[in-house]
Amino acid sequence: MSRGRPFRALVSLEEALERVLSRVGPVDRTETVPIDEALDRVLAQDIKATMDVPGFERSAMDGYAVRAEDTYGATDMEPLMLRPVGTVHAGEVPSGTVGEGECMYVATGAMRPEGADSVVMVEYTEEVDGGTMTMIRRAVHPGENVSRRDADIKEGTVPLRAGARLGASRIGTAAALGVSELEVYARPVVAIAGTGNEVRPLGEELGPGQVYDINTHTISAAVRGLGGTALVLGLVRDSHEALSEALDKALAMADIAVFTGGSSVGERDLLVDVFGERGEVLFHGVQVKPGKPVLAVDCGGKLAFGLPGYPTSCLSSGMLFLEPVLAKMGRRPQATPVAVEARLGRRVVSTIGRTQFLTVRLEDGTAHPAFKESGAITSMAEADGYVIIPSNVDLMDRDEQVEVHML
Amino acid sequence: MSRGRPFRALVSLEEALERVLSRVGPVDRTETVPIDEALDRVLAQDIKATMDVPGFERSAMDGYAVRAEDTYGATDMEPLMLRPVGTVHAGEVPSGTVGEGECMYVATGAMRPEGADSVVMVEYTEEVDGGTMTMIRRAVHPGENVSRRDADIKEGTVPLRAGARLGASRIGTAAALGVSELEVYARPVVAIAGTGNEVRPLGEELGPGQVYDINTHTISAAVRGLGGTALVLGLVRDSHEALSEALDKALAMADIAVFTGGSSVGERDLLVDVFGERGEVLFHGVQVKPGKPVLAVDCGGKLAFGLPGYPTSCLSSGMLFLEPVLAKMGRRPQATPVAVEARLGRRVVSTIGRTQFLTVRLEDGTAHPAFKESGAITSMAEADGYVIIPSNVDLMDRDEQVEVHML
Numbered sequence: 028m029s030r031g032r033p034f035r036a037l038v039s040l041e042e043a044l045e046r047v048l049s050r051v052g053p054v055d056r057t058e059t060v061p062i063d064e065a066l067d068r069v070l071a072q073d074i075k076a077t078m079d080v081p082g083f084e085r086s087a088m089d090g091y092a093v094r095a096e097d098t099y100g101a102t103d104m105e106p107l108m109l110r111p112v113g114t115v116h117a118g119e120v121p122s123g124t125v126g127e128g129e130c131m132y133v134a135t136g137a138m139r140p141e142g143a144d145s146v147v148m149v150e151y152t153e154e155v156d157g158g159t160m161t162m163i164r165r166a167v168h169p170g171e172n173v174s175r176r177d178a179d180i181k182e183g184t185v186p187l188r189a190g191a192r193l194g195a196s197r198i199g200t201a202a203a204l205g206v207s208e209l210e211v212y213a214r215p216v217v218a219i220a221g222t223g224n225e226v227r228p229l230g231e232e233l234g235p236g237q238v239y240d241i242n243t244h245t246i247s248a249a250v251r252g253l254g255g256t257a258l259v260l261g262l263v264r265d266s267h268e269a270l271s272e273a274l275d276k277a278l279a280m281a282d283i284a285v286f287t288g289g290s291s292v293g294e295r296d297l298l299v300d301v302f303g304e305r306g307e308v309l310f311h312g313v314q315v316k317p318g319k320p321v322l323a324v325d326c327g328g329k330l331a332f333g334l335p336g337y338p339t340s341c342l343s344s345g346m347l348f349l350e351p352v353l354a355k356m357g358r359r360p361q362a363t364p365v366a367v368e369a370r371l372g373r374r375v376v377s378t379i380g381r382t383q384f385l386t387v388r389l390e391d392g393t394a395h396p397a398f399k400e401s402g403a404i405t406s407m408a409e410a411d412g413y414v415i416i417p418s419n420v421d422l423m424d425r426d427e428q429v430e431v432h433m434l
Numbered sequence: 435m436s437r438g439r440p441f442r443a444l445v446s447l448e449e450a451l452e453r454v455l456s457r458v459g460p461v462d463r464t465e466t467v468p469i470d471e472a473l474d475r476v477l478a479q480d481i482k483a484t485m486d487v488p489g490f491e492r493s494a495m496d497g498y499a500v501r502a503e504d505t506y507g508a509t510d511m512e513p514l515m516l517r518p519v520g521t522v523h524a525g526e527v528p529s530g531t532v533g534e535g536e537c538m539y540v541a542t543g544a545m546r547p548e549g550a551d552s553v554v555m556v557e558y559t560e561e562v563d564g565g566t567m568t569m570i571r572r573a574v575h576p577g578e579n580v581s582r583r584d585a586d587i588k589e590g591t592v593p594l595r596a597g598a599r600l601g602a603s604r605i606g607t608a609a610a611l612g613v614s615e616l617e618v619y620a621r622p623v624v625a626i627a628g629t630g631n632e633v634r635p636l637g638e639e640l641g642p643g644q645v646y647d648i649n650t651h652t653i654s655a656a657v658r659g660l661g662g663t664a665l666v667l668g669l670v671r672d673s674h675e676a677l678s679e680a681l682d683k684a685l686a687m688a689d690i691a692v693f694t695g696g697s698s699v700g701e702r703d704l705l706v707d708v709f710g711e712r713g714e715v716l717f718h719g720v721q722v723k724p725g726k727p728v729l730a731v732d733c734g735g736k737l738a739f740g741l742p743g744y745p746t747s748c749l750s751s752g753m754l755f756l757e758p759v760l761a762k763m764g765r766r767p768q769a770t771p772v773a774v775e776a777r778l779g780r781r782v783v784s785t786i787g788r789t790q791f792l793t794v795r796l797e798d799g800t801a802h803p804a805f806k807e808s809g810a811i812t813s814m815a816e817a818d819g820y821v822i823i824p825s826n827v828d829l830m831d832r833d834e835q836v837e838v839h840m841l
Contacts, residue, residue, distance in 0.1 A: 062636065062651055063651060063654055063655070063664075063666065065655075066655045066658050066659055067659070078640075080645070080646075081645050081809070082640060082642075082644075082645070083642060083643055085643075085809075087807070087809070089699045089700070115643075116631065116632075116700075117630060117631060117632035117643070117701075118630070118631040118632030118633070118643050118644055119631075119632075119643055120641075120642050120643055134699075134700060134701070135699070135743075136630070136632055136645075136743065136744075136809070137632070137643065138642065138643040149699070174807060174809060178806060178807055178809065178810055179745075179806065179807075179809060179810035179811060179812050180810075180812060186812055186815070186816070187815075193655075194655070194659070194815075194841065195652045195653075195655035195656045195659060195749055195753075196652060196746075196749055196811060196814035196815040196817075196841070197815045198651050198652060198655045199648045199649075199651060199652040199655075199745055199749060199811035199814070199815060200811050200812055200815040202636060202646055202647060202648045202651040202652070202811075203645075203646055203648050203745070203811050203812075204646070205636050205637065205638075205640070205646045206636065207636035207637050223524060223525070223543070224523065224524060224525040224526075225523075225524035225525030225526075225543055225544070226525070229469065229609055229612050229613065229614035230612065230614050231612075233485075233489060233612070234527075235489075235490060235527050235545065236490055236492075236522075236524070236525050236526055236527055236544065236545040237489075237525055238487070238488050238489075238543075238610075239487075239609055239610055239611070239612045240609060241606045241609045241610050242606075244469055244470060244605050244606060244609040245602045245603060245605060245606040245609070246602075247470055248470070248472075248473045248600075248601070248602035248605045248606075249602040251473050252473055252474070252601070252602060257470075259470065292496045292541075292542070292556070293496070293523075293541060294524075294541070336542075336543065337543075338586075338606055338610070339603075342602055342603055342606060346602075363772075365770075399585060399586065400494070400581060400585055400586075402488070402492075402494070402543070402581060402585065402586060403585055403586035403587075404586060404603060404606035404607050404609075404610050405586050405587060405593055405607055405610075407603035407606070408593070408594075408601075408603040408604045408606060408607040409593075410603075434601065434603070
């Protein structure tokens with residue numbers, strides 16, 4: 028009967044993160060998406076402006092297009108008169124030109140008519156003599172209230188560059204140029220398999236000693252929340268053959284393989300064997316709580332993770348590694364959790380040499396430990412955030428000031 | 435020729451927000467989604483536990499299940515001997531019971547065998563006499579290393595309540611109970627129509643005086659980013675009939691109607707007329723820059739917004755109102771933008787009586803104004819964040835300390 032092999036030397040969290048991050052790079056695959064599905068994606072092409080935006084000089088105001096020199100000296104007290112020669116609405120081509128002593132009504136956004144070089148705001152004008160003349164009460168200088176033809180984007184420039192994250196305003200920049208499809212980087216793909224012979228799929232009736240599959244669902248949600256594509260392979264029997272086959276499938280389909288569970292040492296050993304046959308073990312065992320048994324292997328440039336089977340250990344350690352890895356692969360900044368100050372609700376002991384992530388509920392500025400046990404998903408689901416207890420601290424006192432990182 | 439009616443009295447931003455927020459409530463419609471599509475949704479049902487999780491007492495460790503009293507006094511120096519009577523892997527039903535002087539190997543997560551009340555960790559045991567006896571080097575107390583049958587969730591409790599936002603760990607709580615579909619609140623639906631006869635759909639060839647549709651794309655991205663469902667109705671001609679028809683359609687399909695554009699006073703008037711016929715005008719004109727011409731109407735309990743046509747004004751004011759409105763309708767907390775301190779890169783003038791949202795680029799701790807003009811979407815797309823200049827400030831000096839809210 029196997030009593031399990033000991034962990035190799037546990038590595039520190041920092042070292043573990045460095046080892047996995049040194050093995051992955053940004054995903055280079057691209058895909059083309061309609062502009063209305065591009066939100067939050069990362070642009071994979073430079074967008075060069077093939078036109079000026081706008082493509083014409085336009086009025087920035089509702090008012091009268093004029094020759095500026097015709098307005099010089101106009102004031103409320105001494106208005107001048109100009110002869111109106113038409114109207115330009117936005118989207119229209121002006122029907123004529125503006126000559127000396129003439130003006131033309133222009134709507135905001137309408138093309139500047141030839142001859143005119145400026146616009147007097149409608150507020151400073153008045154129709155007189157039954158609309159046959161227009162009274163002008165303000166002088167304007169050449170160019171006043173007229174917007175340049177490239178005021179937004181100049182032809183030949185590159186207003187969007189590869190690597191840009193597409194928020195609403197950048198989507199607007201692409202739209203301004205008439206671009207309706209965008210080439211974006213593919214999301215990193217993570218294949219997820221669950222192990223543990225006691226674990227059954229949702230919807231099945233449980234037998235004695237069995238539990239429902241939690242981990243493939245939490246890890247798949249985490250992956251999607253981190254901007255990745257989750258491919259759930261389902262549950263795999265704890266046999267060398269089944270695990271090998273599942274790993275091959277995962278590596279063929281995805282950029283990263285994540286296998287959850289196997290809480291027991293025997294199951295972990297099996298996973299270590301199978302993973303070890305496919306690549307280089309980067310670490311097995313991290314100085315972190317919960318989540319010590321994390322296994323990471325570099326399978327020819329693709330990472331495979333073995334996460335602990337206990338649901339809170341699984342999700343907590345999964346987030347710890349997947350967040351920076353998917354940020355790097357997906358070319359996104361890593362999220363910085365919002366942190367709030369609180370007092371610790373009770374004394375907490377920790378283990379020297381392990382960084383502990385202690386889940387807490389917040390109540391009136393007090394952080395109450397929410398951790399039940401690694402096997403209890405509610406240790407996280409009922410928490411508002413977590414306190415990081417550094418690896419060189421073994422005790423935190425009640426009422427001690429702590430920083431709570433919000434979940 | 436219309437010179438446009440004046441705005442009614444401009445309202446302050448605070449007053450405008452209060453007026454729209456007082457007219458909307460959380461969306462009550464629900465829908466059922468598979469658990470793997472529930473991330474970030476808001477639960478619409480209480481989930482009551484119909485079972486204990488786990489449903490059995492289990493070993494928290496790999497080790498030997500024993501009767502605690504049989505181990506009393508066991509130490510490294512004076513180990514005791516117990517007779518092994520079998521093995522329980524996780525997911526298995528123990529094949530027998532543990533009697534006096536006996537022990538049974540149990541894997542982590544495996545059912546506690548009858549008769550045993552505790553588990554000695556495998557590290558403190560040793561197989562001897564060819565596996566016929568097990569040496570025990572530590573005493574355990576009753577219950578030690580055995581996890582309660584309801585350690586995670588107790589039958590009859592309600593571990594997830596309606597209104598809970600579904601993150602990965604709460605999805606795990608549902609999975610733990612075998613729940614594979616969740617009833618969640620529907621996302622607020624926003625119908626978006628673009629107006630402005632100069633505005634053309636992406637992909638068409640532009641004629642003189644025409645520009646591409648930016649606003650329906652930026653607003654639809656903003657709505658999706660805020661957790662809403664965007665229905666883009668496309669571009670509508672600036673006629674009373676076409677606008678009326680589009681508004682009826684929008685109100686029939688959606689919880690909120692958003693019409694963009696009409697930059698010119700004449701077009702705005704038309705929209706005010708059409709909207710005014712369908713409901714109560716809450717305000718037309720807000721003391722904010724950019725975005726002054728925002729129009730909000732309560733159409734029998736559904737909000738209709740008229741946003742300015744200039745792209746930066748449109749998106750900026752759209753976010754300003756849609757963010758709190760969709761947060762309330764979608765039962766989500768409003769996002770608090772991350773703010774950083776910076777020095778202003780140059781002197782900026784503002785208008786007393788208008789709250790200004792000044793977009794800026796950040797470089798080495800200096801905030802350089804990025805605003806070009808309201809018509810330029812790049813005023814936002816090239817910005818890192820914005821500085822809020824309060825309505826009672828008309829000048830901010832170069833090098834003044836400012837808070838930049840990151841976009």
